Amino acid sequence: MRTLCASTLIGEFFVIGFAGLVAMQLSDLPAATVWTVSGIAMLLCVLLCGMLTRPGGVQLGWVLQIALIASGVVIPAMFFLGAVFAALWWASVHYGRKIDAAKARWAAQGEAAGDAVADPA
Numbered sequence: 001m002r003t004l005c006a007s008t009l010i011g012e013f014f015v016i017g018f019a020g021l022v023a024m025q026l027s028d029l030p031a032a033t034v035w036t037v038s039g040i041a042m043l044l045c046v047l048l049c050g051m052l053t054r055p056g057g058v059q060l061g062w063v064l065q066i067a068l069i070a071s072g073v074v075i076p077a078m079f080f081l082g083a084v085f086a087a088l089w090w091a092s093v094h095y096g097r098k099i100d101a102a103k104a105r106w107a108a109q110g111e112a113a114g115d116a117v118a119d120p121a
Contacts, residue, residue: 001097005058006052009045009048009064012045012064013045016041016068019075020034020038020039029074044060044064048061048064062089068081068085068086
């Protein structure tokens with residue numbers, strides 16, 4: 001799960017950075033405000049990559065997805081991009097957990113097969 005979710009977050013990092021550039025040109029917000037908000041969101045993306053396996057990491061990722069969709073108030077295209085990344089986040093969490101469960105099953109089967117070979121009695 002961690003790899004898929006981290007990949008999504010890194011993609012969001014770049015989208016948020018580019019959205020900040022667009023917001024500077026298309027909105028009436030001061031550049032300092034745009035870059036403070038964008039910078040915090042970008043930093044959160046990077047920090048979440050390391051927090052995914054900790055309690056609350058995935059939930060913070062959902063908060064980031066909601067904030068990304070809400071940024072459509074400033075840049076309307078972000079409604080669409082935010083929804084796309086929310087769908088990617090869901091897929092990363094959902095399928096990442098399935099992959100982790102499959103890996104655990106394979107590891108357990110490998111250990112069971114190793115025990116059977118080591119102790120033929």
